[in-house]
Amino acid sequence: MKTYGLVRLSKDPDVRWGQGDNPTCVAKFSVAEEIIPKPTTEGAKTANFYNVVCFKKLAEAAEKYLRKGSMIFMEGENEQNVWTDKNGTTHYDYQIRMTGFRFAGGSKDNSASTPAPAATTDDNCFMNIPEGIDEELPFN
Numbered sequence: 001m002k003t004y005g006l007v008r009l010s011k012d013p014d015v016r017w018g019q020g021d022n023p024t025c026v027a028k029f030s031v032a033e034e035i036i037p038k039p040t041t042e043g044a045k046t047a048n049f050y051n052v053v054c055f056k057k058l059a060e061a062a063e064k065y066l067r068k069g070s071m072i073f074m075e076g077e078n079e080q081n082v083w084t085d086k087n088g089t090t091h092y093d094y095q096i097r098m099t100g101f102r103f104a105g106g107s108k109d110n111s112a113s114t115p116a117p118a119a120t121t122d123d124n125c126f127m128n129i130p131e132g133i134d135e136e137l138p139f140n
Helices: 056-065
Strands: 002-009 014-017 025-035 046-055 071-084 090-103
Touching (some): 025 056, 046 071
Antiparallel strands (some): 002 025, 002 071, 014 025
16 A cells, blocks of 8 residues: 655664675655544643655665654655564564655754755656755766
8 A cells, every 4th residue: 555644754764785696775764643633632742753764866865865853755655574583573663665755845953054955756666856966976
């Protein structure tokens, strides 16, 4: 099931590289989705928290541009991981596999910074490179 939503990062991305001949970049972080309060709760804000994972160029973009407090519009798919430990206990883990994101506003820390470009992937898994950052690209 495809998921779309406006979320705020509640943790900086933890980025790691796989090993071997063709290492893959993996980023993991958590996000918070604000729940709209019911009229009877007198404006009390609550949130749902989700674990997020992304891979390859999208993970590199997350490492470069996303920080705790960043508000993004995230695209992704729900995933469930099931495994059995050495004691025979079955464990379940739920996460969102991010397939793209766009910036949706300022950072929660209200610091002045240059807005980062949107990073998304299309159906062919190519990253849409924003205009004007040619000098930052590792190739020409």
